Amino acid sequence: MPRVLCVAEKNSIAKAVAGILSGGRSSRRDSPSKYIKNYDFTFDFPFAGTSSVTMTSVAGHLTGLDLDQAHGWGKCPIPQVFDAPIVDIRTKDQQKMAENIKRECRNADYIMIWTDCDREGEYIGWEIVQTAIQASRSLQGNVFRAIFSHLEGGHILHAARNPARLDQRAVDAVRTRMEVDLRSGVAFTRFLTELLGSKVERDLGQRNNQRPIISYGTCQFPTLGFVVDRFERIRKFVPEKFWYLVVAIPNGTDTTVFQWERGHLFDRFAVAVIYELCLETSRNLANVSDIKSKPTTKYRPLPLTTVELQKNCSRFFKMSAKTSLDAAEKLYQKGYISYPRTETDSFPSNMDLQSLVEQQVSDNRWGSYAQSLLTGSTSNRFKWPRAGKHDDKAHPPIHPIVSSGTGLDNENEKKVYEYVTRHFLASCSEDSKGHSTTMTLQWGNEYFTANGIVVLERNFLDVYVWMKWETTKQLPNLNLGQEVELSSYLMKEGQTSPPNQMTESELILLMDANGIGTDATIAEHIEKIQQRNYIKKKKVNKQIYLIPTTLGISLVHGFEAIGLEDSFAKPFLRRQMEVDLKLICEGNKDRAEVVNDFITKYQEYYGLTSTKQNKLIEIYTDIKSVM
């Protein structure tokens, strides 16, 4: 019987796919790596007929990239880093995984790659193939690739029966990013550390007498840039005075305030003239010029992505992105929730979501809500979730798998589980419905509005307890055209206020929107620039803000002074990289061309930076003296 080796990106996929292809009749063996199991069964592949199959996996990348030995730190002039030879290396864990692949493919006739169907997965697939060929050259022409985007049985069977090939363009794109990130990161990290490390060490007065690393990374710097940018906008903020009109009418024992349709104006004289005109024309009398009444909706949340989970755990629980992702990872390993790193915000149409809701019926916090979704008498019955526009082609939205019951004792895991579950139930609910009334008053020739909301059906809000939507005070009962006596009519003064300091939730949003990092790495970059002492957390009242340090501010302004602001502290260069990687994937540029473009750019930046290195030192010294 022909032998086929299948390799997935992680054990959870290998296990699930083996279960489906074997019809639940696979047998499991251990491997040299504790993260990895091998599953044996038979399956009828179109390219081989009925075959003896081993399904295994790696755990992420199987190799890493580094400069060769001769170009280690201190062993060569830094600019050589831009064209030094690059070698593939393996950590201890990766060696064990590779050993398993080599051992399992020795007798194999075919290899089929089952890594995630995204760019990075394609590269990992390539790493697996390279490793396999080292052990068995005859496999070379017998490599297939399964195309799948979720783990539903029919879909996986279809993928097994319709093998494709690895996409070399995607492999090239990833290799390009790796090489550019490595060379630029290593070169500028060594340069900045040599230039500023000892100085910063003296200023920090560190206990361990270790020269700190002043690193550059293609994601670290734009992330720092966002934080410094906000800090500077606040520091440079000059409040501006403005003036506005506001009127109120009696409403029972209280009053209702109407806001000026013009908002506010920065010209005091103009507002005063308008005010006088209104007084002359209408004294204290106004007319109800418009009443608009319409149904209004508060939408249930979209299916949950990693970025959304991190933003909301930061907002709702003041948890750092790293903490919430770590907790989610643990919950995934324990089998409570689905894979936690996903960009997908719509569920595959054939998923059985109702039975996932059913799992939650036993919980004493939201069980009765789950029950009412399935069988309740209200109009808030199970409703298929909204579909967002993102699909990473690898993982479904994050959702609970089984009820945690009382099985969790870690506080962070408890909170994240509760968030994932309430979010899931909310996404399977009806939108919240209300009624909104807007009343407009005309006073003189000016218009003023007041708004009232009545919440009619709370629906998903009953389970999504962190979101507020309340019925407001009711508007006075008046008819269109009716004349009313104003209880107050005032000209007021106000002033513009600076933006708030950056929260972690906002930083995640900015990184995501600008393509800095991925769902799996955004949290790490934020951690990293704290470790590097570029930013720090500061607690004000109950809010936690991210504030740049002297060093962080100096680096951004230093590169600004050199003329490299846009390339270093802004997201543009990273975005350009993404654009070029797409072009490689589409076959419109090749790897050598893009690597060469970027490395040439970085060599120029390096030349400029070393010529003007005194600027970096001066600016650091200046900023330190005023902070």
Add this chain to the structure above:
DNA sequence: GCAAGGTC
């Protein structure tokens, strides 16, 4: 001692 990206 350096990057970013996977995953545990």
